Amino acid sequence: MVSSCGGPVVEPEPVIAARFPAAVPRPCLVRALGRQPYEPVWRAMQAMTAARDAETPDEIWWLEHDPVFTLGQAGRWEHVLLPGSIPVVPVDRGGQVTYHGPGQLVLYPLIDLRRLGIGPRELVFRLEEAVIALLRDFGITGERKEGAPGVYVQGAKIMALGLRIRRGASYHGIALNVNMDLEPFSRINPCGFRGLRVTQVLDWGGPGDVADVARILLPKLADLFGFQLEEAPPPRFPR
DSSP states (O other): OEETTBOOOOOSOOOOOOSSOOSSOEEEEEEEEEEEOHHHHHHHHHHHHHHOOTTOOEEEEEEEEOSEEEEOTTOOGGGBOOOTTSOEEEOSSSSSEEEEOTTEEEEEEEOBHHHHTOOHHHHHHHHHHHHHHHHHHTTOOOBOOTTSOSEEETTEEEEEEEEEEETTEEEEEEEEESSOOOGGGGGBOGGGOTTOOBOOSGGGTOOOOHHHHHHHHHHHHHHHHTEEEEEEOOOOOOO
């Protein structure tokens, strides 16, 4: 697992770090899921990762979630302060608690790291780099913070990151605040940090439409990972 609330922990699987994408682009399916409840998407990511083999194409899913708090495997319930009517879902990523809701771009990279030839830290670096480049396009300076993966603007968190690596492949992903109600973050200690400020793209003069932001971010990810993006229909989720 790799989380914005802690260091990388992975199921044993040797991978080799490489800084630059492959010279020949690899196909990557992109699925736009719209707005979805959390758990069916999580279970679908688990199932795909469990079933994939050396020939399974990489995929990127992007979406918005219904309001939900997710609590990582190492998460402490003491950081869930006043959830109210918003459900709290314990999940199989690392780290503490975070919030997902409408107006937040959630992006799940379902990537075979062995085939790409990178390790989890490089995966984190490239995801952060894509978001920093995206923010730069909007005139926003995004920064990393030592020991706390994710992207920050003047100390406030704008993008959270939490991954699990299983059998050399990643699931879970990143959550970029675009144009959302930030109040639910006050009901938790985000990533286990009391008083951690959060912010969003719209508040710094960027666009407020999640789909517009996704359309700009996806090519940046393709460049950094050496992907050739191909649109594909969304998977069907059990209800």
